[in-house]
Amino acid sequence: MTMGFAGAADAGGTLVISSDEDVVRVRQLTRTVAVKVKLSLVDQTKLVTAASELARNTLVYGGGGTVEVTVVDNGRRRGVRIVFSDQGPGIADLNLALTDGYTTGGGLGLGLSGSRRLVDEFDIHTAVGEGTRITVTKWSR
Numbered sequence: 001m002t003m004g005f006a007g008a009a010d011a012g013g014t015l016v017i018s019s020d021e022d023v024v025r026v027r028q029l030t031r032t033v034a035v036k037v038k039l040s041l042v043d044q045t046k047l048v049t050a051a052s053e054l055a056r057n058t059l060v061y062g063g064g065g066t067v068e069v070t071v072v073d074n075g076r077r078r079g080v081r082i083v084f085s086d087q088g089p090g091i092a093d094l095n096l097a098l099t100d101g102y103t104t105g106g107g108l109g110l111g112l113s114g115s116r117r118l119v120d121e122f123d124i125h126t127a128v129g130e131g132t133r134i135t136v137t138k139w140s141r
Helices: 020-036 041-060 111-118
Strands: 012-017 065-073 078-086 121-127 131-139
Touching (some): 012 020, 012 078, 020 078, 041 065, 041 111, 041 131, 111 121
Antiparallel strands (some): 078 131, 121 131
C-alpha cells in the first residue's frame, strides 16, 4: 500500500489494487477521507459503495490497477475525488457498458451505471488495449 500526502490517510492516498484485500482498503480509505471532508452519512455510504464497485471492476476486468483518493475544494465546498486507473483491455462499447444490466461477467451489471448514479461527477476514459481511467467526485452539501 502506498500512501500519498506524507502518509496522511485522512488527506487521501494512492493504493495498488491487486487483490480482494485491496478492495477493502479502498473502501476504508474512501470512508476515512469522506469523514474528513464532512460528507453526510448517506453521502459517505454512496461514495464508499461506488468506490467498492469501481475497485472491484478495476481488479476483475482491468486485471488490477491503482486508485488515488484526494480531498478537493472548489472554493464553495469540499469533496472527495477518486481516480481508478488500469492497463487492462479497455471497454470496447462504453455506451453498452454504462447500461443497467449489461455485464461481461456473472454480476448484475450495475457496477458502472450504479456507481455513476451514486456520485456527483463521473468521468471515464477508455481505449481498447490501453486500459481505463475513471474519475468520480462526491461534494459535501
